Amino acid sequence: MIFWVWIFGLIYAGLLVFASLKSYKKGRSSEEFMMAGGNIGLSLGVLTFAAALFSTFTFLGMPDFFRINGIGAWIFLAVSDGAMVFVLLWFGYEIRKKVRGMEFRGVSGLISRCYENKLAGYTFFLSAFLFLIPYVGIQIQGIAIFMDAAFPESLPAWGWSLGIVLIMLTYSEIGGLKAIIFSDAIQGVLLLAVIWIIGWACLDHFGGIGQMFEKVGSVKEELLSTPGPKGLLTPQFLLASLIAILMIPVTQPQFTTRIVVMKSMKTMKLMAVSLGAFAILVIIPTIFIGMYGADLYGEYSSQEFFAMAFLNDQHEAVAALAIIGLIAAGLSTTNAMIFAMGSELRGLLTGAENVIMKRTKIGIFVFSFIAFIFSIIVFDQLVLLARVSFAGTGIMGPMILLGILSDRKISPVMIYLSLTGLAIFLMSLPGIIPNMYFGIRLDLLLFIVLGISAIGIYLTSEKRIVTDLKVNE
C-alpha cells in the first residue's frame, strides 16, 4: 500500500503546489488574498462549496452514523441538505443584494454595519470561534487517527496533526482564498470518486441494494427504520438538525464568503442547484459503506470500523486513495474554516490596511494553533460534534437574518438575546443546565424563541430614514 500512497500522495501534492503557485501573485491586494477577487465561476463554486461542506464528517462520520443509527441518517443529512440548497438560493440573493456596492469584509463586519453596533459582529465572531475551532480540531484529529491506523508506530497522532496544520498554514499563506478554492476543487472531485469506489465495493459485498437491506435487517431490524437502534433519530432530533443545517449558509462564515465571491447571481443560483445534486451523489455511497459496517463490524469501535472498511478490506490502491482522499477532505475543510475565521477577524479590525492584513495573518496562525491543541485533547464522535457545531452557530441565524433582511433600524435587543441564547446553549453542553424543557430539546427551543423574537423586533422597529442608508455605502 505504501507504494500507492506515495504515488497518489505525490500527484495530490503536485496539484496543491500547482494551484498554490497559480494563485500566488506578487503585490496582490488584501481583497484578492482574502476574497479571491470576488470572481469565482460555476464549477469552482460548486466544488469549493461542496468541499467545504463535505469533509471528514461525510467521508468517515456518515458511514459510521449509518452503521450505528441506520437509514434515518439519510433524513439527518440528505433531506436537510436538499432544503439547505433552497435556503441557499434565497439567502444568496438577499446577501449579495445587501453587499452590492460595498466591500465585503466577512459576516462580522457586515452584521456590525447592519445593526450599527459592533457588539453584533463580536457576538457572531464569538459563536464562530467557539463552535468552529473545536470542529476543526476534531477533523484534524480524525485524519491523525486514520493515519495512525494506516501507518502504525511511524509517527505519534499529534505528529500527524502538526503536519496537517503546517501544510494548511503554508498553503493558505502562499495562495490565499483562491488557492484554498482550487484545493477544494481537487478535493471535491477526489472525495466523490473515492467514496463511490469504496461504496461500490461495499454494495458488491451484498450483491445488490435489495439484498443489502435484507441482510442488514436480519442482523438488526431497527437499522431499517427511525429512530434507529439507539433511539437517537427522533422526529425532534431530526427537525432540530434540519434547522441547524438550514442555517449553515447564513451562520458559517466559510460558506457565506463563498456565496459572496461567486462571479454573478447566475453562477450563484446554478451553484445552489448543482450543490443539491452533488449532496445526493456524495451521501448515497455512505449508506452502502455504513450498511456494510453494520453487517460485518456492528460491534466494532468507530476507529476499528474505519480501519477495516476503508483500508483492510479494500484493494491496496483503493486504500491508498482513501488515505489521500481523507487528507484532502480534512485539509480543505479545516483550511476553509480557519481562513474564514481570519476573514471575520479582518472585518472587525480597524486601521491601516497593511496592519490589518498582518494582524489577520497572525490571527490565522493563532486559530490554527488552538485547533491543533484541540485535536490533541478533544475526543468525541465526529457527526455529533459536527451537529453541535451546526446548532451552536445556528443560534446566530435569527440575528443575522434580521440584520440582513431588515430595512428598518434594528434594536440591539436581538444581539443581547442571541448572546443569552449562546450562553444557555453553552451551559447545556457540559450538563450545567438540562437540555430538555417541556419535552422539547433546548436547541429547538432556542431556535423557536430567537426566531419569534426576531420577527417581534422587526415588527416593532422604526422605519429607517433615507439618510441612514449611507451607513451601508
Add this chain to the structure above:
Amino acid sequence: MKKNKLYWRICCIAAVFLCIITYTPLVIPQGAFKPMLGGIPYSLWTSFIITVLLVVLTYIGTRVHPGMQDEEDKL
C-alpha cells in the same frame, strides 16, 4: 413579473410543506420499514424522493425567483 412572484411563493410553500411532512409519521413511522420499494426500507425511499423534489424545487426557484430575474436584466 407578477407571475414569477406567485410561482416563487408556490415554490417556497412547497419546500416548507415537504420539510414538514418529512418529520411526520407519513415519512418516518417509528419502528416501521414497510412497504419497501425495490427492497429499500419505507423511510429511506420516501425521504430520498423528498430530497430529489427539494433539489428540483431549487432548480425551479432559479427560473422563477423574481429578484434574480431583475438582477440578470441589470447585468
